[in-house]
Amino acid sequence: xxxxxxxxxxxxxxxIAVVGAGMVGLASALGFAQQGLSVxxxxxxxxxxxxxxxxxxxxxxxxxxxxxLTRLGxxxxxxxxxxxxxxxxWDKDGIGRIHxxxxxxxxxxxxxxxxxxxxxxxxxxxxxGYPNVVRVSDKIASLSVADDAAWLATESQQMVSAKLIVGxxxxxxxxxxxxxxxxxxxxxxxxxxxxxxxxxxxxxGVARQVFLKDGPLAFLPLGNPHLSxxxxxxxxxxxxxxxxxxxxxxDRQITAAFDSTLGLCNVQxxxxxxxxxxxxxxxxxKERIVLMGDAAHTIHPLAGQGVNLGLLDCAVLLExxxxxxxxxxxxxxxxxxxxxxxxxxxxxxxxxxxxxxxKRLYAGNHPLKQGLRDLGMNLVNKAxxxxxxxxxxxxxxxxxxxxxxx
Numbered sequence: 001x002x003x004x005x006x007x008x009x010x011x012x013x014x015x016i017a018v019v020g021a022g023m024v025g026l027a028s029a030l031g032f033a034q035q036g037l038s039v040x041x042x043x044x045x046x047x048x049x050x051x052x053x054x055x056x057x058x059x060x061x062x063x064x065x066x067x068x069l070t071r072l073g074x075x076x077x078x079x080x081x082x083x084x085x086x087x088x089x090w091d092k093d094g095i096g097r098i099h100x101x102x103x104x105x106x107x108x109x110x111x112x113x114x115x116x117x118x119x120x121x122x123x124x125x126x127x128x129g130y131p132n133v134v135r136v137s138d139k140i141a142s143l144s145v146a147d148d149a150a151w152l153a154t155e156s157q158q159m160v161s162a163k164l165i166v167g168x169x170x171x172x173x174x175x176x177x178x179x180x181x182x183x184x185x186x187x188x189x190x191x192x193x194x195x196x197x198x199x200x201x202x203x204x205g206v207a208r209q210v211f212l213k214d215g216p217l218a219f220l221p222l223g224n225p226h227l228s229x230x231x232x233x234x235x236x237x238x239x240x241x242x243x244x245x246x247x248x249x250x251d252r253q254i255t256a257a258f259d260s261t262l263g264l265c266n267v268q269x270x271x272x273x274x275x276x277x278x279x280x281x282x283x284x285x286k287e288r289i290v291l292m293g294d295a296a297h298t299i300h301p302l303a304g305q306g307v308n309l310g311l312l313d314c315a316v317l318l319e320x321x322x323x324x325x326x327x328x329x330x331x332x333x334x335x336x337x338x339x340x341x342x343x344x345x346x347x348x349x350x351x352x353x354x355x356x357x358x359k360r361l362y363a364g365n366h367p368l369k370q371g372l373r374d375l376g377m378n379l380v381n382k383a384x385x386x387x388x389x390x391x392x393x394x395x396x397x398x399x400x401x402x403x404x405x406x
Contacts, residue, residue, distance in 0.1 A: 013161045016321075017040045017042055020043050020168035021041055023120060025169070033127070034072070037325075042152065042154065045135075045137040048124060050079060055115040055116065056194045057194065060084075061308070064311075068311055068404050077125040080115060082112055082221055084111060086110065087110060087206065089210075090259075091210075104384070110207070110395055111394070116307075150163075163288065164332040167292070170294045171295070176291055181283050181291065183282060184279070186278040190215050190233045191239040191273045193230075194271075196228070196230075199265055202262075212234070214233075217230065243273055276300055277298060278300065280349070315404040
C-alpha cells in the first residue's frame with residue numbers, strides 16, 4: 001500500500017530576520033535591504049487601508065525620524081502627513097504656560113502628526129521595490145541560536161535561518177520571551193484614552209497639552225484644520241466614565257478640561273483606552289538577537305516620543321551593521337551588538353527618568369507643587385536658550401545623532 005508523501009517546506013535562509021511589521025520593524029527591514037542584505041519580515045499579514053475617517057492611533061513624528069524615513073525613501077509615500085509648527089503647554093489649575101516653535105532653530109515645522117498605519121503604508125510601498133526582501137506571514141513559535149546562525153520556526157512550521165534576528169514585535173514581544181530576556185516594568189496607574197475630536201475653532205497647526213490633576217490631555221492637530229487626535233491620560237475610574245458616557249457628556253467634559261481653548265469640542269469617533277505601562281528590557285541584545293522599539297522599551301505618552309525612540313533604535317542598528325559589514329565582521333555576535341545596547345539603553349533610561357519626573361511634578365494639586373510648576377513654566381517661557389533646547393529635544397536634534405537621521 002502506497003503511503004502519501006508529505007511536502008516539506010524548505011527553510012528560508014537570509015542575512016537578517018525582522019520579527020514584526022510595525023513602523024520600526026518595516027523601517028529596519030527597508031534599511032537592511034538598502035544595505036544589500038537579504039531580509040525576511042516575519043509577521044502575520046495586516047490589511048493596511050486608510051478610510052475617510054482618521055485612525056485613532058497616531059504618532060508625533062519628529063524631525064530626526066522624518067530624516068530617517070526620507071533617507072529610506074518612504075517619506076514621500078506616506079499619506080495624510082499633518083505638520084505642526086508650534087507647541088503650547090499649560091497647567092489647568094495654575095498660571096504657568098510655555099509656547100515652543102521651531103523657527104528660532106531655522107525649521108518651519110517641529111514635526112508631523114501621522115496615523116500609524118499611514119507610516120506603515122509608506123514603508124510598505126518603499127519596500128515593494130526590493131527583491132532581497134521575503135515575507136513570512138505567520139507568528140513565530142520557537143527560537144534557537146547556534147554558533148553561526150539563529151533559527152526561528154513559525155506556527156505553520158516554516159523555518160527561517162538568519163545571522164541576526166531583530167525583535168521589533170511590540171510591547172508583548174514573543175522574541176523577547178523566547179530569548180528569555182526579562183523586563184523591568186512599572187504600572188503608571190493611568191489609562192490613555194484616544195479619540196478624534198472636532199473643534200469649533202481651527203487648531204492652526206499647534207500641538208497643545210494641558211496638565212490636569214489626574215493626568216495630561218493632548219490635542220494633536222490633524223490634516224483637517226478642525227480635527228485633532230486626542231490622548232487623555234487619566235485614572236482607571238475616570239477613563240471608564242469618559243469612555244462609556246454619552247457623546248454629549250464627553251463633549252462637555254473635554255471642552256471644560258481643555259479650557260475651551262478651541263471652542264466647543266465634538267467627539268467624532270469611538271473612545272477606546274489602554275493601560276499605560278513603563279517597560280525596559282533587561283538586555284537589548286543576546287547572541288544573534290537584538291530588540292528594538294516597544295520590544296525593548298515603552299514609555300509614558302506624555303511627550304509623544306515612544307515611536308521616535310524606536311525609530312532611533314532602527315537608525316543606530318543600521319549604522320552599526322553597516323560599520324561591521326565594512327570590517328567583514330559577524331554582526332550577529334553579541335560582542336558587536338553590545339555597542340548598539342550601550343547607545344540605545346542609556347537614551348531609553350534617560351527618557352524614562354524624564355517622563356517619571358514630569359509625571360510626579362504634575363500629579364495632584366498641592367499648593368507647593370502648583371507654585372513650583374507655575375514658576376518653572378513661566379521662567380522657561382521667558383528663557384530663549386532653554387526653550388531652544390526643549391524644541392531641539394522635541395525635534396530629536398542632538399550631538400549623538402546617527403547619520404541616518406542627519
